[in-house]
Amino acid sequence: MTKRSSNRDAFETRAIHAGQEPDPLTGAVVTPIYTASTFVQDGIGENKGFMYSRSGNPTRQVLEACLADLEGAVTAIACPTGLSAASTILELLESGAHVVAHHDVYGGIYRLLELVRSRSAGLDVSFVNFADPAEVEAAVRPDTAMLWFETPSNPLLEVVDIEFVVKQARRVGALTVCDNTFCSPYCQRPLEMGVDIVMHSATKFLNGHSDLLAGVAAVSPNTDPKVAEKIRFLQNSTGAVMDPIACSTLLRSLKTLPLRMERHGSNAQAIAEFLEQNQDRFGISKLIYPGLASHPQHELAKRQMSSFGAMISMEVDGGQARADKIAQSLRLFAYAVSLGGVESLVQHPASMTHAILPPERRQKLGVTDNLLRLSVGVEHVDDLIADLESVLSGIE
Numbered sequence: 001m002t003k004r005s006s007n008r009d010a011f012e013t014r015a016i017h018a019g020q021e022p023d024p025l026t027g028a029v030v031t032p033i034y035t036a037s038t039f040v041q042d043g044i045g046e047n048k049g050f051m052y053s054r055s056g057n058p059t060r061q062v063l064e065a066c067l068a069d070l071e072g073a074v075t076a077i078a079c080p081t082g083l084s085a086a087s088t089i090l091e092l093l094e095s096g097a098h099v100v101a102h103h104d105v106y107g108g109i110y111r112l113l114e115l116v117r118s119r120s121a122g123l124d125v126s127f128v129n130f131a132d133p134a135e136v137e138a139a140v141r142p143d144t145a146m147l148w149f150e151t152p153s154n155p156l157l158e159v160v161d162i163e164f165v166v167k168q169a170r171r172v173g174a175l176t177v178c179d180n181t182f183c184s185p186y187c188q189r190p191l192e193m194g195v196d197i198v199m200h201s202a203t204k205f206l207n208g209h210s211d212l213l214a215g216v217a218a219v220s221p222n223t224d225p226k227v228a229e230k231i232r233f234l235q236n237s238t239g240a241v242m243d244p245i246a247c248s249t250l251l252r253s254l255k256t257l258p259l260r261m262e263r264h265g266s267n268a269q270a271i272a273e274f275l276e277q278n279q280d281r282f283g284i285s286k287l288i289y290p291g292l293a294s295h296p297q298h299e300l301a302k303r304q305m306s307s308f309g310a311m312i313s314m315e316v317d318g319g320q321a322r323a324d325k326i327a328q329s330l331r332l333f334a335y336a337v338s339l340g341g342v343e344s345l346v347q348h349p350a351s352m353t354h355a356i357l358p359p360e361r362r363q364k365l366g367v368t369d370n371l372l373r374l375s376v377g378v379e380h381v382d383d384l385i386a387d388l389e390s391v392l393s394g395i396e
């Protein structure tokens with residue numbers, strides 16, 4: 001623990017100071033970027049704590065300390081992308097292991113499990129609906145090694161009962177992994193609910209400015225310490241390290257995470273309520289936001305999320321053609337994949353993020369051709385509402 005960081009400080013304070021001290025050499029208030037790949041040693045086994053940047057880098061070390069603090073983890077590793085963090089976590093498993101995964105996971109995680117690791121590591125993956133406790137209970141076997149889920153899920157924003165999933169995993173000694181990308185530790189703290197490992201695509205809210213790819217895996221202090229040791233060993237063994245310039249950018253972004261998340265959440269709540277009030281006039285057949293009382297798991301969301309995040313999904317009347325037209329016509333919501341940046345985005349999951357899924361699977365999940373997903377940014381809410389009003393009321 002450094003002088004400026006204390007675990008008694010509020011999240012907002014820790015986002016700025018955790019793990020960080022002015023540079024002892026120069027007094028710089030911001031962590032320097034150490035691009036060196038190698039570090040001198042004074043003699044055999046004698047160095048200043050660093051030897052080679054893959055196994056440890058001073059800028060990355062500060063970032064990892066800050067990330068661990070914010071997530072309430074004992075260890076966090078900073079990886080070049082969210083998917084590299086996910087791959088590193090999957091390396092914890094023995095070949096042939098049984099994994100139970102949420103059916104509505106991020107498309108890239110589905111691809112990694114189903115098209116890569118089931119072949120290269122023989123993983124046996126059961127995809128089930130984690131929003132239905134009975135399905136999770138039935139899918140967990142005595143030999144299940146890992147349960148992998150997201151909440152709220154993408155793009156349908158289904159809310160998973162985290163404590164229930166943890167209970168099911170503990171019954172058989174399996175590890176739980178929660179992809180917390182949609183929430184960030186500001187909105188939801190899975191490790192405090194008993195989850196073993198949180199993963200992030202830090203590309204999204206943690207960085208928040210759509211100018212970086214980054215990933216994180218963070219291990220709970222209540223999990224067998226061997227898991228944290230092993231994840232660090234695996235990061236070095238597979239080379240899944242974030243480069244120092246990216247580390248510095250992410251460290252800066254984390255300082256405004258609470259400010260951004262607060263605005264993302266209040267904007268999204270206001271927009272969801274506005275869309276709901278005008279649902280018929282706007283031709284919205286289905287509107288999904290966990291902060292609306294109409295969300296089937298609103299009560300659960302209230303229990304386990306401190307804020308409902310920035311993601312809103314909606315099915316529009318008029319099929320794919322109208323969905324496409326709406327996305328093209330919005331002025332402030334850019335028509336692009338990804339999420340979590342300060343700028344608002346709109347995307348069409350069936351042809352973009354979820355195009356990797358076979359069409360029957362998309363239909364079964366409810367990722368329909370007329371579904372649009374909004375990532376609400378931090379612009380002024382009145383401008384975002386005016387943009388939605390003019391497009392949704394104008395396109396029949």
Ligand SMILES: *Cc1c(COP(=O)(O)O)cnc(C)c1O
Nearest residue numbers: 081082083106108181201203214
């Ligand atoms: C984007 C995303 C990922 C993948 O992360 P990358 O940084 O793109 O590799 C994983 N999970 C979720 C929920 C995501 O949104």
